[in-house]
Amino acid sequence: MTNKEIAELLRNVASAYSIKNEQKFYFQIIAYQKAADAIENSITEIKDLNKENALQSLPGVGPSIKAHLEELLKTGTIAHFKWVFEDIPSSVFPLLKIPSFGPKKAYRLVKTFKLNNPKTVIKDLENIAKKGKITPLAGFGEKSEQDIIRAINEYELEKTKSVRMTLPFALELADKITDYLKKSEFAMQVELLGSLRRMVSTVGDIDIAAASSNPKGVIEHFTKYPYKERVIEKGDTTSSILTSGGHQVDLMVQPPEAFGSLLQHFTGSKAHNIHLREYALKKGLSLSEYGIKNPKLPNKKLQQYKTEELFYKAIDMDWVPPELREDSGEIELAIGHDLPKLIELSDIKGDLHIHSNYPIEPSHDLGRNSITEMLDKAKEFKYEYLGFSEHNPSISKHSESELLKILLKRDKMFEKIAKDKKDVRIIKLLEVDILPTGKLAISDKAFDFLDGVIVSVHSSFTLDINKMTNRIIQGLSNKKAKILGHPTGRLINERQGYNLDWNKIFEFCFKNNKAIEINSCPSRLDLPDTLVKKAVEKGVKLVINTDSHAVYQMKNMKYGVSVARRGWAKKSDILNTLPYNKFIKWLRT
């Protein structure tokens, strides 16, 4: 079973508990949901964690759920869950995937209309609603019947809960909407929050906060956004719309004197906020988007905060960079005033993964812009150096001597260009395939023309974990192989990464002075943030590259830097923050 499937199973357990008796099982429900979140977000497969006896390293997995998971992996089923699910028709669960359907509503409808076929339950319910049979039920009405029909319709058309957006896509959409919001005469300040502000690799909803002394005015304007499918909700301080592209946008509005509290609340993450509020509660303080209350004081007066810094300060904490707000230790460090100083975009001194259009006759794709054009862009970014790392010339189409000739020719081209372009130093690299056997796709002689190589996997993605790990370690073992490119091979929303034993890889890189790439391409963001954090903890060095195949992609560096920040990386963890002399020294040793 995949992590996603296991997470769904645990969420179904939580739903089953709330159908059975929400009061009685209140905290079990929360516990199962929390464990489901942790498992869904885990980069390591549950079966691999179990092999390492590390299931309880996941936050929210304690002795009981651990035992259940072990049973599941061993026998394929969990006896306790059979009891949990008894009396609950399995046709309840498909309905839970539809927005606005919770366990109570789904169960009630399934039971009332005896909808016992999980494969057809959604269609069956739609037909029942269309016949007007839901309106007469106690607690339902005509409006809720229409809402059910629409919710099913949107779900079937995949208008909602569809794939998560990549960062640039989400940013572009969010910018459109914030530009529109700023046109409201009542909006004094507009900010992007939620997962977009935390720079999570994919974004589900767009969250926006506005400061205004007339919240209703801003919300009125928001709900008139021209490119919307419909208004989902509209209240006094919050509102949600569905864009015509099927993406949900949530808006929250507070007066400027409480804007800091709102920024904090709406940036999340949920786990960060819950932990923060539990911590504050122990100090007798109650936190919300409105500010901070002390319920024990007789007047219970609410203290408001204009800025986030003041809000955190009020509970004796340092301001926490949004990228860290995932409840992975940042709260404890902020209390102890010991948060790391994270790397910033301006620390980057060069980009090492650049594909120019130089005709190197590669096995994979060539870049679209010339060496000169890419150097000009690098100068604009004030880089000291740029590493050209086209794919290796294809080995099936070239003999060794032909390959060497091609590299020699590129070398001469570099020299010629370098005479004119002195602002940015050229670093001579290649991106070389690690073949399934672990061998590199160029011969040792070719290395004489190179300062170093990035090695990457571009084929046979489905080798088992041991073979793949050994393949990569062997590929990295060559003296000139200094950087492991897009290390998990994942393509967001398209392809999972290959299975690797990260402990072994990190250990090898640390011992042998190899660096791992954080690839800034928005559909890769690879190494992923959670693995960056582990690499940093183990002292493994990283480089942040864009893997640009065109000049315009070179600006993607900011996404890679965000991944590094989400992985708690400091400037000293990232090698391409080094000045040229120090970097080239590392590369050549």
Place this chain on the structure above:
DNA sequence: GCCGTTTTCGGCCCGACTGTTTTCAGTCG
């Protein structure tokens, strides 16, 4: 069911909005 710099027992974030009601249940973030 999980968890611990007040705890291995006794806590567990805090709120908005909708539709159905006449004070609340359900869903969501």
